[in-house]
Amino acid sequence: MILEIRQIRKSFGGREVLHGTSFQVTSGRAMGFLGRNGAGKSTTFRCLMQVFRQDSGEFLLDGRPFDPGKHRVGYMPEERGMYGKVTLKDQLMYFAQLKGASRKAAEQDAMHWLTYFGLEEFRNQNLETLSKGNQQKVQIAQAFLCDPDIIILDEPFSGLDPVNAQVFKTSIREMVSRGKLLIFSSHQMAYVEEMCDDITLIDKGTVLLTGSLEEIRTEEGRNRFFIECRPEAAERIADAAVKAGIFISRLDNQIFTENREDALKGLLGRSFSDILSCGVWRPSLQDIFIKEAGEDSHEA
Amino acid sequence: MKHNLGVVLRFEFFQQIHKKSFRITTGILLAAICFLVAAPVLFHSYFESPAESGNYEQAGNPDDHADYSPFPGGVVYEDSTYRDLLPFAGEHVYTNEEQLVQAVEDGTEPVGFVILDPTHVRTIFANYSLNSSSEVSGLLSAMQEIHTTQQLQKLGVPAQEYMAIQNDAVQNEEVILGKDTTSQYITGFVFIMLVYMVVLIYGQFAAVSVAREKDSKTMELLITTTRPDALILGKVFAVIAVVLLSLALYLGCAAIFFLLLKGLYPAALLAFLSANVSTSMLGVYLLYFTLALILYMFLFASLGSTVSKVEDVSSAVAPVTFLMIFGYALAFPAMSGTDNLFIRIASWIPFFSVLLMPIRFANAAASLPVILLSTVVNAAFTAWLAYISIRIYRWGALTYGNKRNFVGILKEVFAKK
Known part of the structure; x- marks a missing residue:
C-alpha cells in the first residue's frame, strides 16, 4: 500500500x-x-x-x-x-x-x-x-x-x-x-x-x-569529507585544508572538507599519524534536522 | 466505519450500573420503597378511620364520663359543672391556676385547662406549635357535647330525637359523565416530581459524562474510531436505559410488596388508592416520561460537549435547567385544573409539552386525538433535536478554549460545510 x-x-x-x-x-x-x-x-x-x-x-x-x-x-x-x-x-x-x-x-x-x-x-x-x-x-x-x-x-x-x-x-x-x-x-x-x-x-x-533516510543522509553528506584528528593537530590540519582550498568547517577536532580526492590525498598523507578516523561524511538525523529546521530547534 | 451504537450503549450502560454509587443508591431507594409500601401495615392505626363520636345520651349522665378517653394535661375547675363529667384523673386536678401554670412550666403537665364556665375554657401552653391545637380539640368537643345535651334536657327535647334529626343529612348523588379528574392529582403530582428530579439529576450526569471525555482527551480517540452519532446516541440511550431499569426495579419492588401485603392494608387506604391511582393513565405517563427523558438527555449531552472542563458543565446546562423549572412551575396550576390559554399554548411547546400534556389529558382538558397528535409532534421534535445534538456534539467534540453562547455555537455548527 x-x-x-x-x-x-x-x-x-x-x-x-x-x-x-x-x-x-x-x-x-x-x-x-x-x-x-x-x-x-x-x-x-x-x-x-x-x-x-x-x-x-x-x-x-x-x-x-x-x-x-x-x-x-x-x-x-x-x-x-x-x-x-x-x-x-x-x-x-x-x-x-x-x-x-x-x-x-x-x-x-x-x-x-x-x-x-x-x-x-x-x-x-x-x-x-x-x-x-x-x-x-x-x-x-x-x-x-x-x-x-x-x-x-x-x-x-x-x-x-x-x-x-x-x-x-x-x-x-x-x-x-x-x-x-x-x-x-x-x-x-x-x-x-x-x-x-x-x-x-x-x-x-x-x-x-x-x-529514504539512507538516501537523504547520503545526499546531505555528498561532497563532504570529514577528518577526526588528534586535538593538538586539529589547527595545523585545518590550516593545511585551507591552503589546499578544500576547507569547509571545523568543530573541535573534527574538520569538514570538500570531497576532492586530489587535494585530500596529499593532506591525509602528510598528517596520517595524527588522523584518528576519516571518510565521506554521513550526517546524523540530528545534523540534518538542525540544518533544515534551524539552529534554534530546541525540541530536537 | 461501523455504526457502533450497540457497542457504545452496552459499554456506557454497564459502566453506569457497575458503579458503586449506583448500586448503593439503588439499594437505599429499594429499601425505602419497601418501607413505604409496608408503612400502612406497620402503622395500621394511623390509617384507620377515627372512632365515631357522639355520646349525647351518656354525656348527660354524670357517671358516663368514663366513655371519653382521658385528656392529656391538668385542669382547674373554677366552675364545678363539669367536675365529674370530664375524664381527668385526680392527680391532674389542681386547686388553683397558679399551681397549674407551675405544673405546665416544669413539664409535669403538657398543657393546662382552666374551666371558667360551661362554655368557656382557658388553655395554658408551655410552648405553642402546630400540633398544640390538637391537644385542645378533644376537651372542647367533649364540653360542647355535654353542654348541648344538658341544654336539650332543660328544653325537654330527647337527645335521641335530636341525634336522628342531625343525622338526617341531605344526600347528594353525583353522576360523573367523564373522568373524575380530582382523583388524578396524586398520580399527576408523582409524574411531575419524577420527571423533574430524573431529568435534572440524570441530565447533569449525561452532560458531565460527555464533558469528561473531552476533559480527559478521550474524545479524539473515540471520534476517529466510530461515528459521532453512535457516540451521542449510545450515551443518551444508555442513560435512558439506566433510568428505566431503575424505575422498573422500584415499581416492580413496590408492586411485589404491595401484592404481598395487600391483605393487611386498611380498607380505607385501599379504597383511597383505588380511587386515586388510575392504571389507564399510567401508560400515558410512562410514554411522556420517556419522551421527556429522550428530549432533555439530548439537550444536556450536546451542551456537555460545548465545554472543555467538567467544572463548566453546570453553567453550560443552566438554560436547560431553567426550561425544566419553568415547565415544572406551569404544571402545578395545570394539575389543579387550570386550563387557560397560556397553559394550552405551553402544552404544545415540546420542552413543556412533555410535562403539561399528560396532566391536561388526565384533567380531561385534552382529548385522545390531541394527546396522540402531541405525541407525534414531540417525537418529531425530539428526532430533530437529536440531529441538532449530533451536530453540536461533533462540533464540540474537538473545540477547546473559551466557552461560547448557545446561539454562537448553533451559528458555527451550521456554518460548517
Whole structure:
C-alpha cells in the first residue's frame, strides 16, 4: 500500500498552518514524521484521520481517496486520553469492539496486547491507578488493536522510559516486518534514526525533506569529507585544508572538507599519524534536522 | 466505519450500573420503597378511620364520663359543672391556676385547662406549635357535647330525637359523565416530581459524562474510531436505559410488596388508592416520561460537549435547567385544573409539552386525538433535536478554549460545510 499525502492545506482562523504538505508512506517501511512544535505534524495526522477537514488537497491510498472509516487504522493521537476510571481490559475491549471486533475477539486481542506490554497483572485495575509510562503503553496497545493495516502514532515515545521504549520499538519493527503501513512523529532523533526507513521533515507547515533516510543522509553528506584528528593537530590540519582550498568547517577536532580526492590525498598523507578516523561524511538525523529546521530547534 | 451504537450503549450502560454509587443508591431507594409500601401495615392505626363520636345520651349522665378517653394535661375547675363529667384523673386536678401554670412550666403537665364556665375554657401552653391545637380539640368537643345535651334536657327535647334529626343529612348523588379528574392529582403530582428530579439529576450526569471525555482527551480517540452519532446516541440511550431499569426495579419492588401485603392494608387506604391511582393513565405517563427523558438527555449531552472542563458543565446546562423549572412551575396550576390559554399554548411547546400534556389529558382538558397528535409532534421534535445534538456534539467534540453562547455555537455548527 502507498499512502499519498498530496498538497494538503489547512487554515485556522485565517492563518494557514499547512502550506500544501505532500509526501508518501509505503507499507513495510517505517516513516518518521519530524518537525518542531507547531510545525504541523499533528494537524496533518488529524486531517488524515478526518478529525478536521483540510481546506484543499487529498489523501490517497493506492491512488484512491483514503477514508479511515473504511480501513483498519490504528491511531494514537497527540492528546493522550482514555477512561481513567475503567479497567484496562474493559477499555481495550471497548476500543477493539468499536473497531469492529466481536466481544470474544476483542477480549483475546486486549489480553494479547496487555501481555505483550507486560500489563497483564493490571488488567482489572483502573487506568488512573497506573504510572504514566504504563498508561502510555495502554495507549499504544489501543492503536495496535484489531491488527490494523495502517498505524499512525503521534509522539509515541514521549513518556516512555528506555526499557519501555525498547519494548515499543520491538513492536513497531514487528508491525513493519509484517508489511504494515506505519507513520509516527517524534522529537527523539535517536529513535527515528534507529527505526525509520523513511523520514519527512516539516517546518512551519512546509515539507523540507522527504524520502529514504539512507538516501537523504547520503545526499546531505555528498561532497563532504570529514577528518577526526588528534586535538593538538586539529589547527595545523585545518590550516593545511585551507591552503589546499578544500576547507569547509571545523568543530573541535573534527574538520569538514570538500570531497576532492586530489587535494585530500596529499593532506591525509602528510598528517596520517595524527588522523584518528576519516571518510565521506554521513550526517546524523540530528545534523540534518538542525540544518533544515534551524539552529534554534530546541525540541530536537 | 461501523455504526457502533450497540457497542457504545452496552459499554456506557454497564459502566453506569457497575458503579458503586449506583448500586448503593439503588439499594437505599429499594429499601425505602419497601418501607413505604409496608408503612400502612406497620402503622395500621394511623390509617384507620377515627372512632365515631357522639355520646349525647351518656354525656348527660354524670357517671358516663368514663366513655371519653382521658385528656392529656391538668385542669382547674373554677366552675364545678363539669367536675365529674370530664375524664381527668385526680392527680391532674389542681386547686388553683397558679399551681397549674407551675405544673405546665416544669413539664409535669403538657398543657393546662382552666374551666371558667360551661362554655368557656382557658388553655395554658408551655410552648405553642402546630400540633398544640390538637391537644385542645378533644376537651372542647367533649364540653360542647355535654353542654348541648344538658341544654336539650332543660328544653325537654330527647337527645335521641335530636341525634336522628342531625343525622338526617341531605344526600347528594353525583353522576360523573367523564373522568373524575380530582382523583388524578396524586398520580399527576408523582409524574411531575419524577420527571423533574430524573431529568435534572440524570441530565447533569449525561452532560458531565460527555464533558469528561473531552476533559480527559478521550474524545479524539473515540471520534476517529466510530461515528459521532453512535457516540451521542449510545450515551443518551444508555442513560435512558439506566433510568428505566431503575424505575422498573422500584415499581416492580413496590408492586411485589404491595401484592404481598395487600391483605393487611386498611380498607380505607385501599379504597383511597383505588380511587386515586388510575392504571389507564399510567401508560400515558410512562410514554411522556420517556419522551421527556429522550428530549432533555439530548439537550444536556450536546451542551456537555460545548465545554472543555467538567467544572463548566453546570453553567453550560443552566438554560436547560431553567426550561425544566419553568415547565415544572406551569404544571402545578395545570394539575389543579387550570386550563387557560397560556397553559394550552405551553402544552404544545415540546420542552413543556412533555410535562403539561399528560396532566391536561388526565384533567380531561385534552382529548385522545390531541394527546396522540402531541405525541407525534414531540417525537418529531425530539428526532430533530437529536440531529441538532449530533451536530453540536461533533462540533464540540474537538473545540477547546473559551466557552461560547448557545446561539454562537448553533451559528458555527451550521456554518460548517
